[in-house]
Amino acid sequence: xxxxxxxxxxxxxxxxxxxxxxxxxxxxxxxxxxxxxxxxxxxxxxxxxxxxxxxxxxxxxxxxxxxxxxxxxxxxxxxxxxxxxxxxxxxxxxxxxxxxxxxxxxxxxxxxxxxxxxxxxxxxxxxxxxxxxxxxxxxxxxxxxxxxxxxxxxxxxxxxxxxxxxxxxxxxxxxxxxxxxxxxxxxxxxxxxxxxxxxxxxxxxxxxxxxxxxxxxxxxxxxxxxxxxxxxxxxxxxxxxxxxxxxxxxxxxxxxxxxxxxxxxxxxxxxxxxxxxxxxxxxxxxxxxxxxxxxxxxxxxxxxxxxxxxxxxxxxx
Amino acid sequence: xxxxxxxxxxxxxxxxxxxxxxxxxxxxxxxxxxxxxxxxxxxxxxxxxxxxxxxxxxxxxxxxxxxxxxxxxxxxxxxxxxxxxxxxxxxxxxxxxxxxxxxxxxxxxxxxxxxxxxxxxxxxxxxxxxxxxxxxxxxxxxxxxxxxxxxxxxxxxxxxxxxxxxxxxxxxxxxxxxxxxxxxxxxxxxxxxxxxxxxxxxxxxxxxxxxxxxxxxxxxxxxxxxxxxxxxxxxxxxxxxxxxxxxxxxxx
Numbered sequence: 001x002x003x004x005x006x007x008x009x010x011x012x013x014x015x016x017x018x019x020x021x022x023x024x025x026x027x028x029x030x031x032x033x034x035x036x037x038x039x040x041x042x043x044x045x046x047x048x049x050x051x052x053x054x055x056x057x058x059x060x061x062x063x064x065x066x067x068x069x070x071x072x073x074x075x076x077x078x079x080x081x082x083x084x085x086x087x088x089x090x091x092x093x094x095x096x097x098x099x100x101x102x103x104x105x106x107x108x109x110x111x112x113x114x115x116x117x118x119x120x121x122x123x124x125x126x127x128x129x130x131x132x133x134x135x136x137x138x139x140x141x142x143x144x145x146x147x148x149x150x151x152x153x154x155x156x157x158x159x160x161x162x163x164x165x166x167x168x169x170x171x172x173x174x175x176x177x178x179x180x181x182x183x184x185x186x187x188x189x190x191x192x193x194x195x196x197x198x199x200x201x202x203x204x205x206x207x208x209x210x211x212x213x214x215x216x217x218x219x220x221x222x223x224x225x226x227x228x229x230x231x232x233x234x235x236x237x238x239x240x241x242x243x244x245x246x247x248x249x250x251x252x253x254x255x256x257x258x259x260x261x262x263x264x265x266x267x268x269x270x271x272x273x274x275x276x277x278x279x280x281x282x283x284x285x286x287x288x289x290x291x292x293x294x295x296x297x298x299x300x301x302x303x304x305x306x307x308x309x310x311x312x313x314x315x316x317x
Numbered sequence: 318x319x320x321x322x323x324x325x326x327x328x329x330x331x332x333x334x335x336x337x338x339x340x341x342x343x344x345x346x347x348x349x350x351x352x353x354x355x356x357x358x359x360x361x362x363x364x365x366x367x368x369x370x371x372x373x374x375x376x377x378x379x380x381x382x383x384x385x386x387x388x389x390x391x392x393x394x395x396x397x398x399x400x401x402x403x404x405x406x407x408x409x410x411x412x413x414x415x416x417x418x419x420x421x422x423x424x425x426x427x428x429x430x431x432x433x434x435x436x437x438x439x440x441x442x443x444x445x446x447x448x449x450x451x452x453x454x455x456x457x458x459x460x461x462x463x464x465x466x467x468x469x470x471x472x473x474x475x476x477x478x479x480x481x482x483x484x485x486x487x488x489x490x491x492x493x494x495x496x497x498x499x500x501x502x503x504x505x506x507x508x509x510x511x512x513x514x515x516x517x518x519x520x521x522x523x524x525x526x527x528x529x530x531x532x533x534x535x536x537x538x539x540x541x542x543x544x545x546x547x548x549x550x551x552x553x554x555x556x557x558x559x560x561x562x563x564x565x566x567x568x569x
């Protein structure tokens with residue numbers, strides 16, 4: 001797949017995305033829009049488009065970094081407990097700082113995400129049995145433990161409904177003023193680009209990294225901070241988009257390999273295109289209602305996940 | 318020169334390497350031999366800073382490795398371990414280009430690429446340089462890793478069991494490459510090796526270890542003798558001179 005096809009697809013889908021919705025706006029009237037249509041564009045459609053693109057890019061890259069650092073193709077924020085830790089963090093922020101600003105909430109969520117991912121990495125170090133399927137299973141179990149703690153306290157404090165908002169990715173609630181936190185992801189993605197080579201080397205293992213004079217622990221920590229921060233930001237603004245960080249990097253790896261310098265931009269573009277396509281589909285299937293992005297990506301993504309697992313089996317034997 | 322002084326490594330209460338001192342001469346192949354659990358790999362890992370040592374010092378050209386910056390050491394000494402054999406999907410050319418990381422931090426200059434090209438050529442990998450590592454045979458993959466180390470262009474090249482899992486033909490090929498690295502490029506090669514005959518035929522110096530201690534070190538001729546091998550391996554090994562090589566017959 002060429003990069004320019006992805007760019008063309010992204011531009012095309014972005015354009016389409018702007019003109020889908022209950023309020024009928026046609027591309028033909030772009031230059032003589034009525035006031036209310038201009039407002040719909042500025043307050044809802046454009047913020048939605050921007051958040052889709054940023055979320056798609058940053059979650060895919062977070063997944064890629066995690067897979068590289070854990071040297072396991074099936075590890076992602078979904079399968080390493082990162083997302084569950086973020087939700088736990090959000091719950092804690094709701095309980096402890098009831099009227100907290102979104103910044104405080106982000107900070108708490110980020111701290112929990114970092115801690116959760118770190119714990120997962122520590123578990124990983126201890127596991128002797130490094131089967132590539134076993135590790136994400138451990139991650140899922142760990143995530144479910146964190147998740148059940150969250151559920152317990154959410155029930156106790158009558159916050160289940162609030163929590164379910166963060167459980168489920170949804171772009172329909174995105175509006176001007178509610179998504180700007182996502183912009184934090186942009187500098188993080190840029191840092192990921194600058195560290196691309198180092199992540200690739202770290203992905204070859206600690207001894208390999210030391211041989212090349214790379215400060216392995218430092219690079220791993222930077223990777224984990226990026227992952228934790230991106231995941232927190234996306235869950236707080238959009239909600240959970242399951243499997244995204246898993247399938248997109250895997251698809252790109254199949255045709256481009258693991259050299260991050262090469263695969264990072266493809267991963268970013270494909271992530272954005274995929275989320276955008278899922279979102280458009282979700283808005284069209286039961287128009288004028290919507291199927292949320294969490295459900296769309298969950299359904300398509302888990303199907304693709306199964307495919308990747310099967311493919312791996314066929315490949316090994 | 319690499320000088321190892323009184324180095325010790327403990328796991329729990331067991332000394333895996335105990336008070337070992339050796340000197341490794343420049344421009345030679347030095348082999349570490351010994352039975353399983355002798356501490357050969359552990360010693361190699363400590364010399365190359367992959368493992369921290371519990372006691373003692375390792376000097377590379379007069380500089381203690383604990384005092385040196387890891388990124389600077391990467392220009393002087395390289396280490397290939399068996400566990401380097403990774404599942405990452407990279408092409409040979411990409412892998413070799415990472416050998417230039419200590420110099421370029423990933424932004425390779427024209428000169429860096431020249432080293433990469435030369436290394437690929439040197440290991441006769443030019444035709445397959447765009448293949449992915451997982452598409453290669455064991456021998457090709459081992460050559461690709463050595464090419465990376467060649468591109469890294471360090472004075473000292475350390476290899477931990479470079480012949481592991483290779484057949485005879487590829488083992489000979491790898492040993493010849495290592496010999497050429499020393500004879501043509503003036504590198505210093507240190508290997509941990511199990512096959513006593515490869516050690517005997519290809520190395521200049523041999524360090525024989527047992528139970529974490531140096532039993533004996535010296536030139537190949539000095540070490541490949543019946544009494545010393547008996548001491549190291551607890552086996553009575555018959556030694557034959559074949560084409561001016563000392564070949565150990567230990568099969569029966």
